[in-house]
Amino acid sequence: xxxxxxxxxxxxxxxxxxxxxxxxxxxxxxxTWLAHEPGVVRTDNGMLGIEAQAAFEDLPDPELVxxxxxxxxxxxxxxxxxxxxxRTAHETSDWxxxxxxxxxxxGAAGVLDGLEATTHWxxxxxxxxxxxxxxxxxxxxxxxxxxxxxxxxxxxxGLVLAAKIAGPEVAQAxxxxxxxxxxxxxxxxxxxxxxxxxxxxVRSVAAARI
Amino acid sequence: xxxxxxxxxxxxxxxxxxxxxxxxxxxxxxxTWLAHEPGVVRTDNGMLGIEAQAAFEDLPDPELVxxxxxxxxxxxxxxxxxxxxxRTAHETSDWxxxxxxxxxxxGAAGVLDGLEATTHWxxxxxxxxxxxxxxxxxxxxxxxxxxxxxxxxxxxxGLVLAAKIAGPEVAQAxxxxxxxxxxxxxxxxxxxxxxxxxxxxVRSVAAARI
Numbered sequence: 001x002x003x004x005x006x007x008x009x010x011x012x013x014x015x016x017x018x019x020x021x022x023x024x025x026x027x028x029x030x031x032t033w034l035a036h037e038p039g040v041v042r043t044d045n046g047m048l049g050i051e052a053q054a055a056f057e058d059l060p061d062p063e064l065v066x067x068x069x070x071x072x073x074x075x076x077x078x079x080x081x082x083x084x085x086x087r088t089a090h091e092t093s094d095w096x097x098x099x100x101x102x103x104x105x106x107g108a109a110g111v112l113d114g115l116e117a118t119t120h121w122x123x124x125x126x127x128x129x130x131x132x133x134x135x136x137x138x139x140x141x142x143x144x145x146x147x148x149x150x151x152x153x154x155x156x157x158g159l160v161l162a163a164k165i166a167g168p169e170v171a172q173a174x175x176x177x178x179x180x181x182x183x184x185x186x187x188x189x190x191x192x193x194x195x196x197x198x199x200x201x202v203r204s205v206a207a208a209r210i
Numbered sequence: 211x212x213x214x215x216x217x218x219x220x221x222x223x224x225x226x227x228x229x230x231x232x233x234x235x236x237x238x239x240x241x242t243w244l245a246h247e248p249g250v251v252r253t254d255n256g257m258l259g260i261e262a263q264a265a266f267e268d269l270p271d272p273e274l275v276x277x278x279x280x281x282x283x284x285x286x287x288x289x290x291x292x293x294x295x296x297r298t299a300h301e302t303s304d305w306x307x308x309x310x311x312x313x314x315x316x317g318a319a320g321v322l323d324g325l326e327a328t329t330h331w332x333x334x335x336x337x338x339x340x341x342x343x344x345x346x347x348x349x350x351x352x353x354x355x356x357x358x359x360x361x362x363x364x365x366x367x368g369l370v371l372a373a374k375i376a377g378p379e380v381a382q383a384x385x386x387x388x389x390x391x392x393x394x395x396x397x398x399x400x401x402x403x404x405x406x407x408x409x410x411x412v413r414s415v416a417a418a419r420i
Binding site for chain 2: 012013014017018020021024025030031032033040045047048049050051053100120121138139149150151152153155156159160163168169171172173175176177178179180181182183184185186188189190191193194195197198199201202205206
């Protein structure tokens with residue numbers, strides 16, 4: 001399966017690398033990292049660079065499209081090279097997927113019109129702009145369009161996709177291979193569960209970044 | 211806090227990027243990716259390249275050392291540039307940590323002698339070579355030396371470290387920021403939980419790779 005992950009300036013690394021780590025283990029998988037131009041693309045904090053091997057146009061017809069989010073997303077919502085590539089790739093893809101604010105790019109490409117979708121909890125209100133119906137679920141499946149919530153949720157989405165693509169045995173083997181038996185030290189991973197003051201702390205840090 | 215992540219040919223991406231995504235969000239954190247030479251280093255499957263900004267020797271005294279694992283680990287257990295760098299960095303570090311088979315590199319550097327430690331479940335038997343006492347815990351804390359189990363466990367370790375470095379409020383806020391509220395579609399992330407045939411499937415795939 002030909003998997004394409006489009007990168008752009010200030011993407012969030014785990015959005016992309018979480019599902020990559022799952023999906024690259026599918027039998028026959030090949031992953032190509034794309035960008036405006038081949039070369040290193042840097043993350044939201046500038047501290048990590050991932051190499052894009054090719055430009056968007058070099059791989060117009062991947063079977064699986066995986067769009068990560070990041071603080072850079074907003075700057076590319078009207079970027080026709082990226083958004084147009086998503087729109088075209090979606091026409092022939094088997095799966096069109098996103099993690100975190102990557103769904104806003106799917107929305108800008110017209111992919112989410114009329115569909116349920118999710119994104120990072122901080123950005124949930126923006127999904128409606130694109131005719132999407134925001135949901136609080138962590139992984140939202142709408143036919144071949146699958147969106148995941150913030151950052152780390154891409155690992156769960158990767159396993160959901162792996163089961164659909166290669167069957168539950170393969171997905172379970174991949175889960176064991178990456179030893180995904182999560183034991184977070186706190187139970188504050190969603191706004192339902194985190195204390196109010198922690199939610200406000202994250203909101204204020206995010207607001208200060210913009 | 212100056213964080214150094216040493217890369218080497220055929221590391222596993224999520225081993226490094228999981229804890230990076232947590233630790234890079236600590237107030238005042240800076241992350242430097244190191245390698246034998248600056249440039250792009252490729253993962254175990256060759257499908258992803260991360261840029262190292264500097265050579266090991268360029269950052270001899272990070273405050274936090276984070277060593278990822280990978281199928282490439284075995285080839286570097288006697289590599290004095292990498293192992294020697296770990297040994298030296300450990301002398302002055304506040305934290306010396308690993309994910310997955312990265313702990314074998316800590317062991318080779320003499321860091322684990324007499325300590326409890328963990329690694330990927332497939333490689334647990336090798337830890338004893340280095341005087342370490344293997345344990346099945348997901349995150350193993352021994353003073354400033356912290357080791358994590360396979361691949362995805364680095365996210366849990368990152369949060370444990372974040373709480374120790376910056377306090378539980380900051381760690382909880384990071385957990386909410388990356389929306390780490392795991393909902394794996396299966397419960398097969400450890401050998402205790404996975405059906406026997408899945409464990410054997412992973413063993414046979416791993417054996418075929420070596």
